[in-house]
Amino acid sequence: MSGELAFLASDVEAGYGDVQVLWGVSIEVRAGEIVCIVGSNGVGKSTFMRCASGLLPLRAGTIAIDGVDMSTASSADFVRAGVAHVPEGRRLFSAMSVRDNLLMGAYLREDKAEIEADLEKVYASFPILAERRKQDAGTLSGGEQQMCAIGRGMMARPRLLLIDELSLGLAPRIVDLLSDQLRVINEQGVAVLLVEQDVMNALELADRAYVIDRGRVTASGEAAELAADPRIREAYMGLA
Amino acid sequence: MKNWLILLAGTGVLALLPLLGDNYLMRLATMVAMYVILAQSWNFIGGLAGYPSFATAGFFGLGAYTSAVLQGMGVPLFASWGAGGLAAVIFSALVGGAILHLRGHYFAIASLVTVEVLREIVNTTPDITGGGMGLNLPIMRMTVAEHATFFFYSMLAVAFACMACAIVVHKSKLGFALRCIQQNEDAANILGVNAYLYKTIGFGFSAVFAGIAGAIYASWVHYIEPPDVFDVLISVKPLVMVLLGGLGTIFGPVIGAFILLTFEEFVWRTFLTVHAAALGVIIVALVLFLPNGVLSLTREKLGLRRRAAGEKR
Numbered sequence: 233m234s235g236e237l238a239f240l241a242s243d244v245e246a247g248y249g250d251v252q253v254l255w256g257v258s259i260e261v262r263a264g265e266i267v268c269i270v271g272s273n274g275v276g277k278s279t280f281m282r283c284a285s286g287l288l289p290l291r292a293g294t295i296a297i298d299g300v301d302m303s304t305a306s307s308a309d310f311v312r313a314g315v316a317h318v319p320e321g322r323r324l325f326s327a328m329s330v331r332d333n334l335l336m337g338a339y340l341r342e343d344k345a346e347i348e349a350d351l352e353k354v355y356a357s358f359p360i361l362a363e364r365r366k367q368d369a370g371t372l373s374g375g376e377q378q379m380c381a382i383g384r385g386m387m388a389r390p391r392l393l394l395i396d397e398l399s400l401g402l403a404p405r406i407v408d409l410l411s412d413q414l415r416v417i418n419e420q421g422v423a424v425l426l427v428e429q430d431v432m433n434a435l436e437l438a439d440r441a442y443v444i445d446r447g448r449v450t451a452s453g454e455a456a457e458l459a460a461d462p463r464i465r466e467a468y469m470g471l472a
Numbered sequence: 473m474k475n476w477l478i479l480l481a482g483t484g485v486l487a488l489l490p491l492l493g494d495n496y497l498m499r500l501a502t503m504v505a506m507y508v509i510l511a512q513s514w515n516f517i518g519g520l521a522g523y524p525s526f527a528t529a530g531f532f533g534l535g536a537y538t539s540a541v542l543q544g545m546g547v548p549l550f551a552s553w554g555a556g557g558l559a560a561v562i563f564s565a566l567v568g569g570a571i572l573h574l575r576g577h578y579f580a581i582a583s584l585v586t587v588e589v590l591r592e593i594v595n596t597t598p599d600i601t602g603g604g605m606g607l608n609l610p611i612m613r614m615t616v617a618e619h620a621t622f623f624f625y626s627m628l629a630v631a632f633a634c635m636a637c638a639i640v641v642h643k644s645k646l647g648f649a650l651r652c653i654q655q656n657e658d659a660a661n662i663l664g665v666n667a668y669l670y671k672t673i674g675f676g677f678s679a680v681f682a683g684i685a686g687a688i689y690a691s692w693v694h695y696i697e698p699p700d701v702f703d704v705l706i707s708v709k710p711l712v713m714v715l716l717g718g719l720g721t722i723f724g725p726v727i728g729a730f731i732l733l734t735f736e737e738f739v740w741r742t743f744l745t746v747h748a749a750a751l752g753v754i755i756v757a758l759v760l761f762l763p764n765g766v767l768s769l770t771r772e773k774l775g776l777r778r779r780a781a782g783e784k785r
Contacts, residue, residue: 287661311664323659325652336652339645340664388663 238262239284239315239392239425244293246283253279255447256293261392261425266418268426268438268455270468276447277427278320281396284425285317286310297392311340314391320400320427322381326370330361333369333380337387347387354383357413375406382410382417392423399430411437431468435459443468475639475722482726483632490621498620502692504733505627507713509685511725512634514710516677519720520647522654523671524576526584527567528682529706531560534590535683536690536701540607541600543691553626553687560683561676563590568675572668575657584707591702606697609690623692630688634681638722641677650674651720705751712751715758718767727766 239261247253253276261267269277282288284295286307294303297313305313316337325333334354338347355362358379364372369380378398385393398414399407407430414437418424428434435441435455443451443464451458458464489501510528517525535556542552563586571582594601601607612619641647649670652660660667690696710725713732718724735754736747743750762768 285662287658306666307661308664308666317662319659319662323656323662325655325659327655328651332648336648336660336663336665339649384663 238299239295239297239423241280241284241295242293244280244283244295245291246279246288247291248279252291253447254283257444257447257449258293259284259425259442259449261423263391263423264418264421265440266414266424266426266438268428268434268441269444270428270431270434270441271444272468273429275444277444278396280444281317281319281394281425281427284310285315285394287317308340311388311390314389315394316385316388316390316392317394318381318385318396320396322377324369324372324377324380324384327368329366330369330372330380331365334361334365334383334387337384338389341389346389350387350389354386357386357416358383375402375410378402378406378410379413382413386417386422390422392425393417394425394427396427398426398428399433407433431464432459478723479632479635479639483628483635486628487625490624493617495617495620498624500733500737502620502624502627504729505624505631506685506689507709507729507733508631508726509627509634509681510706510710511713511717511729512631512638513678513680513682513685515638515714515720515725516641516650517671517674518678518711519714519724520641520650520654521671521674523572523675524580524583524711525675525678526580526704526707526711527564527586527675528678528710529702529704530567530583530587530590531564531679531682532686532689532706533587533594533696533698533701534563535560535686536696537594537601537607537686538683539687540609540690540696543610544607549691553684553691556687556690557680557684560679560686564675564679565672568672572671572675584704587702587704587707591698594698594702602697604698606695606700609694609696611694612691623688626688627685627692630681630684635722635726637677637681638725642722646670646673654720705748708751712755712758714765715755716762716765718765721765721767724765724767731766 241257241259243256243258245252245254245256257280259269269280271277279288283290286302286305286309290303294301296302297315302310302313325336334351338350341347360376361379361383364376369377372380382395398410411433414424426434426438435458438455440453441455441458442449451464486501489498510532514525514528517523538559539552539556542555543549567586571579574582595603597603598605614622649660649665652665653667653671657667686701709732713728714725716731717726717728739750
């Protein structure tokens with residue numbers, strides 16, 4: 233993957249209609265990192281992810297990739313800049329085949345031969361998708377759908393993969409499998425920004441983490457440090 | 473490739489029709505070609521992108537009036553037809569920009585309103601359009617048989633162009649994107665598909681051929697009036713034809729057009745007063761018994777065969 237990536241969101245404010253959700257969120261992802269955002273329901277994690285891939289316009293603040301300002305860029309610009317978004321709830325094209333879903337991930341790419349090669353890579357990472365490539369995506373199980381969604385994200389050849397709710401509604405065994413694959417993807421040089429409700433799993437996976445509460449970053453630091461922080465343990469893991 | 477062969481063969485066979493010299497049959501065939509155009513036009517936005525448009529009558533009527541008014545000013549026939557298509561595209565781009573952010577029922581209602589707006593504009597500008605009095609077009613100096621043949625070939629040529637366009641679009645990146653928008657517009661946006669742009673292009677495709685068809689229709693019947701060319705049935709029938717044949721397929725609209733016209737000729741003739749009700753009955757029957765159209769029957773059979781072959785392996 234080309235170049236050092238630096239994703240930098242500074243003082244991002246965003247919302248829907250009269251409701252402001254984010255109140256000055258600053259998050260940074262450096263090349264090769266796995267960064268996770270944790271927090272309870274409705275604090276603005278997904279809203280931030282929508283901002284970070286150009287789906288939701290910012291009300292204030294900036295987002296920059298490699299020092300280039302992306303604050304008013306379209307989602308296509310974000311994809312071209314190397315950001316792929318795996319949305320909450322997977323959002324697959326359920327009546328299209330697994331293969332077509334994956335190919336859609338490469339929609340903005342023109343390098344046909346390379347796309348085929350990347351498709352084989354995705355099949356190698358998730359063999360079950362190769363088996364089911366002609367099946368409609370809607371017929372897949374929840375775990376397979378998540379694999380398909382991550383595969384679709386990888387087809388854009390991202391330098392930063394945004395994953396919103398990796399583990400939601402999935403069996404622990406599947407979550408382990410997906411986490412392992414995510415590490416493999418990360419070792420290939422793709423940075424990952426992960427939103428997760430399963431705080432324990434997230435902090436295990438990530439290098440660094442941000443805690444968001446009611447639209448603000450309330451804590452951040454090394455994932456291991458945060459996992460040891462008694463306040464975090466009490467608030468998000470139910471441990472004293 | 474197979475699609476092109478079917479299209480060429482079908483058009484070739486139909487093109488031989490004037491040899492029979494039956495003017496009634498020619499009139500029917502011209503209607504079929506017109507229905508194919510309207511159904512395929514609707515299929516671009518309704519079938520591919522999943523936006524249930526009722527604007528077809530607007531494009532049709534706008535094309536008809538544009539070419540009629542221009543011909544009245546002395547513009548040559550073919551140029552006026554082209555202008556009819558162009559007017560429809562421009563209108564679709566303007567309206568599409570305004571209403572394509574609406575989804576589902578909201579879009580359907582908004583698109584229906586555009587037809588009423590156009591109708592009112594025509595009604596309130598009698599100096600240009602003749603208003604409610606209607607508008608006469610120049611009579612062409614040719615025999616009845618020549619007249620029938622000329623308009624049959626004109627309509628057939630546009631139908632061919634429309635079908636060719638459909639085959640290209642279905643295979644293209646645009647068609648792929650429209651289908652994605654139909655299934656999950658949010659996901660399409662996430663992947664960098666400019667949904668708004670593509671929807672507007674799809675809407676434009678659904679306008680251009682309908683506009684030209686309206687223009688040819690106006691010349692064909694010599695006289696147009698608002699209730700005729702802005703008839704809501706012109707918006708509803710394409711939808712029924714596509715549902716009959718198969719939503720989002722290339723030849724579904726053709727099959728639907730043949731079925732609907734056959735039905736019109738043989739059934740409605742007998743029940744003239746209740747033909748709108750008959751159309752309603754078809755729609756209900758379709759939704760209940762054949763939600764994916766006639767083509768889905770063959771696909772199911774093919775699917776079964778494929779599954780059986782798979783088991784053998």
